[in-house]
Amino acid sequence: xxxxxxxxxALLTFCLLFLGGLVTSxxxxxxxxxxxxxxxxxxxxxxxxxxxxxxxxVVASLVGLLxxxxxATVGFEKRGKPVRWLVISSFGLVVLQGILGGLTVLxxxxxxxxxxxxxxxxxxxxxxxxxxxxxxxxxxRVAEKGGVGADLMSHRQPLIAILATCFVFVQILLGALVRHxxxxxxxxxxxxxxxxxxxxxxxxxxxxxxxxxxxxxxxxFLGLLVVVEFFLxxxxxxxxxxxxxxxxxxxxxxxxxxxxxxxxxxxxxxxLVILRSKNFVGPRLR
Amino acid sequence: xxxxxxxxxxxxxxxxxxxxxxxFTHNAGAVAGGPLTGKVIFEGTxxxxxxxxxxxxxxxxxxxxxxxxxxxxxxxxNGTLKNVFVYVKQGLEGQxxxxxxxxxxxDQKGCHYEPHVFGIQVGQPLEILNSDDTLHNVHAxxxxxxxxxxxxxxxxxxxxxxxxxxxxxxKIKCExxxxxxxxxGVLDHPFYAVTGEDGSFSLKDLPPxxxxxxxxxxxxxxxxxxxxxxxxxxxxxxxxxx
Numbered sequence: 084x085x086x087x088x089x090x091x092x093a094l095l096t097f098c099l100l101f102l103g104g105l106v107t108s109x110x111x112x113x114x115x116x117x118x119x120x121x122x123x124x125x126x127x128x129x130x131x132x133x134x135x136x137x138x139x140x141v142v143a144s145l146v147g148l149l150x151x152x153x154x155a156t157v158g159f160e161k162r163g164k165p166v167r168w169l170v171i172s173s174f175g176l177v178v179l180q181g182i183l184g185g186l187t188v189l190x191x192x193x194x195x196x197x198x199x200x201x202x203x204x205x206x207x208x209x210x211x212x213x214x215x216x217x218x219x220x221x222x223x224r225v226a227e228k229g230g231v232g233a234d235l236m237s238h239r240q241p242l243i244a245i246l247a248t249c250f251v252f253v254q255i256l257l258g259a260l261v262r263h264x265x266x267x268x269x270x271x272x273x274x275x276x277x278x279x280x281x282x283x284x285x286x287x288x289x290x291x292x293x294x295x296x297x298x299x300x301x302x303x304f305l306g307l308l309v310v311v312e313f314f315l316x317x318x319x320x321x322x323x324x325x326x327x328x329x330x331x332x333x334x335x336x337x338x339x340x341x342x343x344x345x346x347x348x349x350x351x352x353x354x355l356v357i358l359r360s361k362n363f364v365g366p367r368l369r
Numbered sequence: 370x371x372x373x374x375x376x377x378x379x380x381x382x383x384x385x386x387x388x389x390x391x392x393f394t395h396n397a398g399a400v401a402g403g404p405l406t407g408k409v410i411f412e413g414t415x416x417x418x419x420x421x422x423x424x425x426x427x428x429x430x431x432x433x434x435x436x437x438x439x440x441x442x443x444x445x446x447n448g449t450l451k452n453v454f455v456y457v458k459q460g461l462e463g464q465x466x467x468x469x470x471x472x473x474x475x476d477q478k479g480c481h482y483e484p485h486v487f488g489i490q491v492g493q494p495l496e497i498l499n500s501d502d503t504l505h506n507v508h509a510x511x512x513x514x515x516x517x518x519x520x521x522x523x524x525x526x527x528x529x530x531x532x533x534x535x536x537x538x539x540k541i542k543c544e545x546x547x548x549x550x551x552x553x554g555v556l557d558h559p560f561y562a563v564t565g566e567d568g569s570f571s572l573k574d575l576p577p578x579x580x581x582x583x584x585x586x587x588x589x590x591x592x593x594x595x596x597x598x599x600x601x602x603x604x605x606x607x608x609x610x611x
Contacts, residue, residue, distance in 0.1 A: 113518050114544035116506045122522040130426040130503055131545035191508075191516055 085156050085166070086218035092149045093211045093351075099146050100204050100347045102139040104340035107201075107262055111135040112192050118185040140184075147181055150174045153214075162218070169214050176207040194263045201259035205252070205347035212351040216358050221297065243288070244360070247281035248353040254278050255346050262339065268320070275316055282309045282349075289356060298359045305352040312349055315342040402598050403575025409453040409564045409584055413610025415444035421548040428503035429480035429546060437548065440485040442588050449568020450608055452486040453586045454538060454554040456561035457572065458593060460580030466558045468492035472529065475541075475551070477505045477521065482541065482551035486587070488561035489553055492531055499526045504545060511539040514555070537585055552587055584608075 106112050114132030115121045121137050129137060150173055157170045183200040190196060216222055257271040286306035290299055318338040419439035423429040429437075443451035472494035476483045480501060489495055497507050497519070504522035513534035521528065532539065532555040543549035554561055562570035572582070575598050583593045584606040592606045 110547055111544055113508055114506060116508070116518040116520040122504060122520050127522065128504055130428070131543075132425075132547065133504070133545055134425075136544075191518055 085153065085160055085162060085170070086215060086220070088149065088153050088156055089211055089215040089218055092146065092153065093208070093215050095142065095146050095149065096204075096208045096211050097344070097348070099139070099142045100208060101340060101344045102135070102142055103201070103204055104343040105336070106135045106139050107343075108336040108340045109135050112187065112197075115140070115188065118188040143181060143184065147177050150177045166214070166217060169210060169217065173207065173210040173214060176203065176210060180204060180207055192263070194260075197263040198256070198259040201262065201343075202252075202256050205255050205350050208347050209351050209354045213354055213358060216355055222358070243281060243285045244353070244357050247278065247285045248350065248357065250274065250278040250281055251346070251350045251353055255350060258343060258346060262343070272316075272320075275313065279309055279313055282306065282353075285356075289360070295359075298356060301352050301355045301359065305349065305356060308345060308349055308352065312342065312345045315345055318342070402577040403560075403572055403602075405572040405575050405580075405582065405596065405598055405602060405604065407455070407570055407604040407606070408568050409450045409455070409570065409586075410568065410605055410607045411444045411448055411450040411610070412607050416442050416610065423480055423546070423548065426480065426503055426546060428501060432479050437481060439548070440481070445566055445568050447567060449564065450586065450589075451564055451566065451568065453564040453568075453570070453584050453606070453608075454486050454488060454552070454561065455564065455570040455572070455582065455584045455606070456488065456537065456554055456556055457558065457575070458537075458581045458583040460578050461558050461560065464558070466490070468531075469559070470494070472496035474498065475553075476500050477507070477543070477549070480546055481549055484551070484563070486538070486552045486563050487554070488563060489532065489555055490559060491533060491535055491555060491557045495530045495532070495553075497521070497528045497530065499524060505543050505549075506545055507541060508544060509539055509541045509553070511536050511555070514539070537583070538587070554585065 109132060111132030111134075114136045115127065117123065121127045121133070121140065127133055127137060150170075153170050154174050157167050162170075180200065180203045183196055183203060186196050187193070187200055254271065254274045257267060257274050260267050261271050282305060286302050286309075289302040290306075315338060318334070319342045322332070322335045322338050419441065420436040421439050423433050423437050440452060445451055468490045470493075473487060473489045474496050475487065476498040478498075478500040480503070499505055499521040502524050504520070506518055506520050507528075508516075508518040509530070510516055511532060511534075513536040514532040517530055519528055519530075532553070535555050535557045537554045537556070538552040539555055541551045541553060554563075560572045560575055562572055564570050577598050579595065579597050581593055581595050582604065583591050585591050586608055589608040589611065592608065594604055594606070596604055
C-alpha cells in the first residue's frame with residue numbers, strides 16, 4: 084500500500100512541478116492575490132492566469148493530502164524506521180513547501196522565498212521517489228544481496244555520484260536564481276557544462292560495470308535526459324533573449340517549464356541510481 | 370481718522386490669518402505664470418498596431434473578438450504621440466501642494482485599463498473600479514511606495530488606495546490578463562498632464578520660475594527640457610521611432 088501510494092504521489096508531484104514551472108513561465112504567480120483561499124473561495128472562475136495558479140494550488144493540496152495519508156499508512160504497516168522517517172520528513176517538506184508557496188503570494192514573490200520554493204519542490208520529489216523505491220518489493224530483495232550493478236564503494240564511484248547529484252541540485256538552485264531574479268545566467272550555463280560532464284562520466288561507468296537492468300535502465304535514462312535537459316536549457320535561453328518574441332509565446336513558456344521540470348527529474352534519477360547501486364545506501368535501508 | 374485705522378488693520382490681520390493657508394497652498398495660481406503648453410511629436414514610421422490575444426478569458430474574448438489593440442505606442446493621425454506623461458521634474462522644491470480629495474478613477478473596463486497612463490498626487494485617493502463581468506487582480510509595482518496586489522472578483526467592486534511617495538512611473542498590471550498594463554505618474558505637485566488624441570499637453574497655473582520638464586513614455590523613455598516661465602509658454606518634445 085505504501086509503495087503504491089508513494090508511486091502515485093511521485094507521479095502527482097511530477098505534475099505539480101510542471102504546473103509550478105508553468106505558473107512562473109506564464110507570470111501567473113500573483114493572479115490569485117490571496118492565500119490559502121483563492122479570491123475568497125475554494126474554486127474561483129478559471130480564467131486567464133488563475134487557471135495556472137489555482138490548478139497548481141489544487142494539485143498541491145492533493146499532494147499534501149496524499150502525503151498525510153502516507154503518514155497514516157506507514158503507521159498501520161510494519162515498516163522499518165528509515166521508511167517511517169522518510170515518510171514523516173516528506174510530509175514535513177510538503178507542509179513547508181505549502182507555507183512557502185503561500186508566503187510567495189502574500190509577499191508578492193520575494194526572490195529568496197520564491198527560490199527556496201523552487202528548490203524545495205525537487206527535494207520533496209526526490210524524497211517521494213526514494214520512498215517509492217525503498218518500499219518496493221524488488222528493493223527489499225536487492226538490498227538483501229547488498230545492491231546490484233556497479234559497486235559504488237569502489238573506483239571513485241561514490242565521489243562522482245555525489246558530485247554529480249550535488250551539481251544537479253546546484254543547477255536547480257542557479258536556475259531558480261535566473262528565473263526569479265534574471266541574474267547569474269552565466270553561472271548557470273557554466274554549471275550546466277560541469278553537471279553534464281559529471282553525469283556522463285558517472286553514467287558511462289555505471290553502465291560499464293552494471294549487470295542489472297534495474298540500475299542500467301535509470302542510468303541510461305539519466306544519460307539521455309541530461310542531453311535533453313541541455314537542449315531545453317539552450318531553448319529556454321534563446322527564447323528568453325529572442326527579440327520580438329511575444330510575451331506569452333508558447334515556446335517562451337514551454338521551454339523554461341520543461342527545463343525546470345526535467346531538472347527535478349534528473350535529480351530524482353540521480354537519487355534512484357544511487358539507491359540501486361551496490362553497497363551504497365541499499366543495505367542500510369532494509 | 371485714527372479711530373478707523375486701528376480696527377481696519379486688525380481686520381486685515383485676522384483676514385490674513387484665515388486666508389494664509391489658502392494663499393500658501395494656492396501660491397502657484399496666485400502669481401501670474403503658466404500655462405505651459407505643447408505637443409509631443411512622433412518622428413518616423415509608426416509601428417504597426419500590436420494585436421493582443423485575449424482568448425484566456427471568454428468574457429474578454431466576447432468583447433474583443435478580433436483581439437485588442439495594444440496601447441503601448443499610439444501615434445495620433447496628426448503625427449503626435451498619445452499617452453505621454455509630461456510633468457515638472459525640477460523647480461518646485463521646497464513648495465508643498467496638498468493632495469486633492471477628489472479621487473483619480475482607475476477602471477478595469479473591457480479587459481483593459483482606463484486610463485492607460487495617468488497622473489496622481491501623493492496621498493490623493495486612487496479609486497479602482499471593476500466594470501467587467503470577470504475577475505481582475507490589480508497589482509501596482511511602485512518602488513517608493515508600498516506595493517499592492519488586490520483581488521477584484523466582482524463586477525462593480527470598488528477599492529481605494531493611495532501612493533505615499535513620488536515616482537514616475539508606477540506600473541500597474543493584472544496577472545489574470547497578462548496583456549493589461551497601465552502606468553501612474555505619482556508626484557507631490559499638480560503640474561502634470563497626459564497627452565491625448567491630439568498629442569497636446571498643458572501644465573496649468575505654473576508659477577514663474579525655471580523648471581526641468583520631462584516627457585515620459587513607456588516604450589520610448591524620457592526627454593527633458595529646461596524652461597523659464599512665463600518667458601516660455603510653449604514647448605514640444607519629439608520621440609523618434611526606434
